[in-house]
Amino acid sequence: MCGALNARQLAELAKASSRHEVSAGTILHDDGTYSNLLSGVVKLTRDLSDGRQQIVGFHFAPDFLGRPFEAKRPIKAEALTNVALCSFPRTIIDRMTDEVPELGRLLLNRALNELDEARDWMAALGRKTASEKVASFLLMFARNIDPSKHPADPISFDLPLTRGEIADFLGLTIETVSREFSRLRVDGAIRITNKRHISLASMAQFEERCGD
Amino acid sequence: MCGALNARQLAELAKASSRHEVSAGTILHDDGTYSNLLSGVVKLTRDLSDGRQQIVGFHFAPDFLGRPFEAKRPIKAEALTNVALCSFPRTIIDRMTDEVPELGRLLLNRALNELDEARDWMAALGRKTASEKVASFLLMFARNIDPSKHPADPISFDLPLTRGEIADFLGLTIETVSREFSRLRVDGAIRITNKRHISLASMAQFEERCGD
DNA sequence: GCAAAACCTTGATCTCGATCAAGGCGACTC
DNA sequence: GAGTCGCCTTGATCGAGATCAAGGTTTTGC
Numbered sequence: 001m002c003g004a005l006n007a008r009q010l011a012e013l014a015k016a017s018s019r020h021e022v023s024a025g026t027i028l029h030d031d032g033t034y035s036n037l038l039s040g041v042v043k044l045t046r047d048l049s050d051g052r053q054q055i056v057g058f059h060f061a062p063d064f065l066g067r068p069f070e071a072k073r074p075i076k077a078e079a080l081t082n083v084a085l086c087s088f089p090r091t092i093i094d095r096m097t098d099e100v101p102e103l104g105r106l107l108l109n110r111a112l113n114e115l116d117e118a119r120d121w122m123a124a125l126g127r128k129t130a131s132e133k134v135a136s137f138l139l140m141f142a143r144n145i146d147p148s149k150h151p152a153d154p155i156s157f158d159l160p161l162t163r164g165e166i167a168d169f170l171g172l173t174i175e176t177v178s179r180e181f182s183r184l185r186v187d188g189a190i191r192i193t194n195k196r197h198i199s200l201a202s203m204a205q206f207e208e209r210c211g212d
Numbered sequence: 213m214c215g216a217l218n219a220r221q222l223a224e225l226a227k228a229s230s231r232h233e234v235s236a237g238t239i240l241h242d243d244g245t246y247s248n249l250l251s252g253v254v255k256l257t258r259d260l261s262d263g264r265q266q267i268v269g270f271h272f273a274p275d276f277l278g279r280p281f282e283a284k285r286p287i288k289a290e291a292l293t294n295v296a297l298c299s300f301p302r303t304i305i306d307r308m309t310d311e312v313p314e315l316g317r318l319l320l321n322r323a324l325n326e327l328d329e330a331r332d333w334m335a336a337l338g339r340k341t342a343s344e345k346v347a348s349f350l351l352m353f354a355r356n357i358d359p360s361k362h363p364a365d366p367i368s369f370d371l372p373l374t375r376g377e378i379a380d381f382l383g384l385t386i387e388t389v390s391r392e393f394s395r396l397r398v399d400g401a402i403r404i405t406n407k408r409h410i411s412l413a414s415m416a417q418f419e420e421r422c423g424d
Numbered sequence: 425g426c427a428a429a430a431c432c433t434t435g436a437t438c439t440c441g442a443t444c445a446a447g448g449c450g451a452c453t454c
Numbered sequence: 455g456a457g458t459c460g461c462c463t464t465g466a467t468c469g470a471g472a473t474c475a476a477g478g479t480t481t482t483g484c
Contacts, residue, residue, distance in 0.1 A: 044331075046332070046335045048335065048424045049423075052340075052423075053339070054339050056331040056335065068317070068320065068321070068324075069321050069324060071328050072325075072328055073328055073331070075328075075331065097313060097316065101309060101316065104313065104317070104320065105280070105309070105316070108280065108316065109280070109281050111323040111324055111327060112280075112323055113284075114327055115326055115327045116284055116285055116287075118327060118331055119256075119269070119285070119287065119330055120285055122258070122333055122334055122337060123258045123260065125334060125337035125338045125383060126266045126337045126381075126382070126383030127265070127266050127383060128260075128264075129470080129471095130470075162430090162431065163433095164432095168338075169338075170338070171337060171338030171339060172471075173472055173473080174431090174432080175432095175433080175434085175471085175473080176471055178432060178433055179433085179434080181432095182433070182434080194480085195479085211260055211261075211264075212260045341440080342441065374461065374462090375461075375462065376461085376462095384441075384442090386461090386462080386463095387441085387442075387443080387462095388440090388442075390462060390464080391441090391464080406450090
């Protein structure tokens with residue numbers, strides 16, 4: 001994100017930034033800073049008053065966390081893995097967006113991408129079957145957890161979510177998620193080791209299972 | 213949205229703007245302009261390849277339509293009612309955001325609000341029951357179609373959507389939407405005239421039916 | 425190492441909302 | 455006015471996924 005800045009601005013930013021790490025399970029309260037997510041995965045959740053929960057998004061490195069203006073609805077951010085952050089005081093970024101329009105455009109673009117993703121998941125939540133939802137989820141995770149553009153085909157990764165969290169993302173129950181994982185395993189589409197480590201046989205085959 | 217501009221900029225904007233109207237059912241193709249929605253309602257849809265459809269949002273006056281940068285996923289915008297628009301060439305707005313940081317911040321804020329709304333609906337789609345979904349939908353529509361901040365309590369309005377479109381928004385079927393409408397009518401929570409004209413007895417009561 | 429706790433899987437059964445089916449009600453055309 | 459078309463409602467039945475239930479497995483704490 002720093003490509004838009006000149007040397008003086010970069011130096012100023014570097015001086016005001018602070019790197020820190022938090023462990024899995026930490027709630028990331030909105031403390032008025034912006035942060036670059038250097039490594040790890042963060043979940044965003046929206047809760048109904050009676051305890052029902054919906055995960056509304058994830059952040060992977062090198063996403064940008066934090067937002068100007070208040071959100072009307074409280075959205076909670078929680079580290080799913082150990083997470084490394086590089087944080088900046090909001091005041092600095094806000095001033096720099098005034099000086100460097102390019103930076104403001106970057107933030108806007110980022111917000112619009114998040115909006116597109118949220119709408120993709122609206123379509124999944126509203127119109128996909130349980131097995132399409134699970135396939136879409138695994139594909140999304142595989143794509144995001146591997147930073148390379150064209151990942152090798154048998155790709156494998158650790159899922160930093162419980163079955164319950166996957167259910168809360170996909171609008172399903174724990175049991176349905178578990179059954180769909182078993183079905184994918186029996187079909188030979190995935191291999192599961194230690195419950196959480198997943199290998200996808202073929203990205204292309206998963207795209208077909210997604211239903212879109 | 214024009215509060216941030218000075219007299220010269222306002223004049224420039226006015227000269228480049230063009231007002232026009234389109235009738236209900238028109239697809240609003242992305243023609244590289246930004247528009248203020250002066251009146252009417254627009255739906256945004258995301259389609260799966262086999263014909264399943266999800267409505268991912270609505271725009272009401274005085275929302276702002278159009279976006280910089282390409283969307284990865286094609287999202288279609290369609291006028292639900294006759295619609296009046298005031299359009300500006302993208303180039304003008306993009307240049308003004310460079311000159312007036314306040315304007316860029318406005319666009320960012322708008323995008324973040326849309327993101328919050330999309331996430332609210334993710335929670336509804338994933339975790340609410342059919343009757344909570346229908347109640348949430350009616351309340352959202354009542355709030356947006358009436359521009360006043362504190363609408364009178366027995367509020368009534370025309371729904372510019374078919375039952376099928378409501379179903380495509382809420383992740384339900386036509387029949388379920390119809391049954392929930394009937395149930396609300398029998399319960400005395402709404403009055404229905406001519407299928408499309410709805411009166412809500414009490415906003416407060418509807419909030420309780422929403423489940424959040 | 426052992427016990428407890430958290431998480432996961434699988435089976436049996438149930439239920440909410442989908443699907444199938446039939447008819448009603450306007451609005452438009454001729 | 456009769457016929458057609460699009461939209462809506464209501465009833466009957468079905469089924470995908472929820473719920474209930476019982477173990478199994480992994481992790482954690484002592």
